[in-house]
Amino acid sequence: MTDGPEEDREPRTAWSSLGDFIRSQRELANLSMRQLAEIAKISNPYLSQVERGLYKPSADVLKQIANALHLSAETMYTQAGLLDSNAEQDNHHGVEHAIKLDPRLTVDQKEALIRIYRSFAGGGSGG
Amino acid sequence: MTDGPEEDREPRTAWSSLGDFIRSQRELANLSMRQLAEIAKISNPYLSQVERGLYKPSADVLKQIANALHLSAETMYTQAGLLDSNAEQDNHHGVEHAIKLDPRLTVDQKEALIRIYRSFAGGGSGG
DNA sequence: TTGGTGTGCTAAGTCTACCAAGCACCCGGG
């Protein structure tokens, strides 16, 4: 669609801001699309479409781009709306939470520990 | 629900895959695939495939599942390898730490829990 | 002028995350 020099910047989706963000960061780093794409190991046309908001990149690609731009993955995910700004960062130290996440424990062991913990703590420290 | 007690368990050192993690968390929450799929707003066959490692879910789906399981999105992303784990997320350290910080427990209870936990976890890697 | 190299953008195709429907199995009741 050979449009003229005046291009209307219309946010057709919520994630077009992500494209703007990436583009500004890329220009800030003085990288061409092909350069950034090379570093991030994606194709340059795809980067173009991402920057213009046509596609929503997967988290994997997002991480690669963030890495190439020397940004944290969290920042990228937040920009992409995959993470709430920093409410999620503050992970509470719940005992049950920690137990559930422990890879050394079997499911049965977790259930046992949680049962014991609840009997100690006197009720639902629900997680 | 209770399938054979002799199930192939993957190496204890880490979650062999995201699917195993999700399945454990689901079983820990006493949810069937259809129930979790319903809450997470994905299809039950897809959940089955994800749990068996056939597909790698998108961050969006990951977030939904995390929410349905009352886990933080960060935790899920970390499990999926999309985020590097922070000190906050460090799990086997986390259980003892969380126990020590819990104001509901007496010192004796904490010691008991930690002893049980260590017996379960195999006593390795303290600290 | 022509040619080579830079930029970003477009078109057509591949791969895969994801869904709807259905299968095989097991259990309790008629």
Next chain:
DNA sequence: CCCGGGTGCTTGGTAGACTTAGCACACCAA
């Protein structure tokens, strides 16, 4: 025996994330 309802798993198909090839324009050299 045959149902009805529970479990997890398989099949076939769709949408979109992503790639490889190629377009159009701009700049500098011969």
